[in-house]
Amino acid sequence: MRRRHLVSVFLLLSATCTASFAEDQKCRFPGAPAHSTVSFSDESLSTGSVATYSCERGFELLGPTRRICGDDGQWAPEGIPFCVLNVAAGKAPMQISTDQGGIPQKAIDGSTSSFYNADTCSLTAPERSPWWYVNLLEPYMVQLVRLDFGKSCCGDNQPASIVVRVGNNRPDLGTNPICNRFNGFLEEGKPLFLPCNPPMPGAFVSVHLESTNPASLSICEAFVYTDQALPIERCPQFRDQPPGSTATYNGKCYIFYNRQPQTFREASALCKSRGGTLVDESNPALQGFISWELWRRHRSDTNGQYWMGAVRDPQDRNNWKWIGGDDVSVSFWNTPGGNEDCARYDGSKGWLWSDTNCNAKLNYICQHQPKACGRPEQPPNSTMASPDFNVGSIVEYTCDDGHLLVGPPSRTCLPTGFYNEFPPVCKRIHCGLPAEISNGRYHLLNESVGYLSQVVYSCTPGYRLAGKADLLCDVDERWNGPPPRCEVDASAVNVPAGTGNKNVFVPPSPGAGFSRPPLLPTIRPPTTTVRRPPPTVGSTDNIQEVEPYPSENEILDVNIRNNENGPNANVPSSVEEERIRDGSPRLNLGAIIALGVFGGFVFLAAIITTIVILVKSRNRTTKHFRHRASPDSHTVASYDSSGSESRGGLNRYYKQAWDNLQEGGAGHGKTKRKDDEFGRNRDSAEIIVDNKRRHHHHHNHHPDGGDWRSGRANVKPKSRY
Structure with missing residues (x-):
């Protein structure tokens, strides 16, 4: 019985773990092509869910009609079908x-x-x-x-x-x-x-x-x-229009009426009552389209005639206007012309234009704008929101967690029946695990390393954090900064203390005004008495003159710290220890003075050399001396030849710096912090470009001097921000 009970518990736990794993591995939205709808057997998109695709009227489905959510959270088969139109x-x-x-x-x-x-x-x-x-x-x-x-x-x-x-x-x-x-x-x-x-x-x-x-x-x-075509199914349909009378061109619908001849005014009124107009525009491509459609419908009847929306200008008999009021700028008249006030497509003239009596009863063509754009493409791992897909509607896209929206966040249905932007893409961003730091740790706030995931660093006790504590997963699949460091926290370090009575030397702070260090006795019970010898403070002969003692009874800039960890309390820290705690840089006056003196000598030597050269040039006799290049001349020549491939020129340093930059970039793995590279490599790239620009300023007689590697020298370093 006990064994059966254990087996039952094991099977129950296995089923629970399997169900939990399946829940964690559920699929995301699989994506849908334009002009399609997708339905799911299970709206939760769990393992085993089936996605079924279908196309809108007029479109043909190419590809798989069904896709299944697998155990790995991926849809199979992999490809998304298409809803396309045969044009x-x-x-x-x-x-x-x-x-x-x-x-x-x-x-x-x-x-x-x-x-x-x-x-x-x-x-x-x-x-x-x-x-x-x-x-x-x-x-x-x-x-x-x-x-x-x-x-x-x-x-x-x-x-x-x-x-x-x-x-x-x-x-x-x-x-x-x-x-x-x-x-x-x-x-x-x-x-x-x-x-x-x-x-x-x-x-x-x-x-x-x-x-x-x-x-x-x-x-x-x-x-x-x-999939970027207007189907005739989106055009208006009327009971009295002939079968097969609709055609589309450039985002507009054209209905050819050849069974109910009307006068020009009657035809124009009928088109307007149905939300359209007579053809009121022209260009070579449109003329070719209409001519082809009329030829198809009247192959055996060359006497077909159709009204168009052009009338003669009553103010200028030589000018024609569209019924909308614009001038006809592109025309296709046959010659010779007449004196009538309306225009038609003349089948006897190869469907060119002819002026016609407006009271004649002819066939006519109504042009309409589409009413909708249809359902747009929805990329995988996204959500799409829109009240409808009619003209003027706005479709908005959002991506799932861990994905970046690449492309427009919204699209608008235009009067042409198409959307104004290309569909966006939801790109999966994966930064990898953050870098480990010594004496510290990190914590992923949302337990992921996807797009906009956040990591927070902290240090172990006794260390303080130097750098940015929290980082985000950026669009380039890297964390948006270098990892911080954990440095020793000087304020938490205690000075070890001994036992017994001792004299403790408290060194003064700079400018305290003491000529010699005071002794502060610390008395302990007389069990064991140990006296520390006084410290040696340099040579007493070189002690500078100091200010007199302060008038008040106080000790300036002396910190006596209570050490609670050791048996000896009130043990102050030394000046060297305070100097170590203070990480600020110190000014080395001796080095500055030495550099100044050295610079003065160099400047003086340059002046003397110039004077000597001038004096020798004046005293030059008629004898011709052969000039021998000095090391300085080689230096100048190497600066001038920086644009060549000479080993002695600045090109050598450009090339070496660039190679170092490349080697440094190649050594970084994908999970390594990108700003860590920028902290070293990007600065070096900036230095290379700056030096190169400065060199060209001084030696502009070599316009191509800096083009040492045309494929790389034009690369600009990215901005830091």
């Missing part, structure tokens, strides 16, 4: 050539295939270096490109190279930056994922096939993914 669908493609009806538009028609299908896959003729590209009509931050190939390449056991480029230059020239490259075998119907790391901006995404022999490039579907 290539419905855009303008092109390829080097077309074979068997495989036009380039089939690669972005929204349908793919696991094998080559002439109805949905593009195909080029055999070429040495075939290419295909898509014009996204505006620059995007491209994060990932997916390619579903229609045909394999390039023969049996013949690898090929696929290069994806992203940029704003002509894509057929192959000059845009490379997003990614794949070297291997291309299999029919097998998708290939090529991420751009980091994301690359550009309006053109091109695919280049490189092979040793001529080959055909076939793509069943191409996907260009980004």
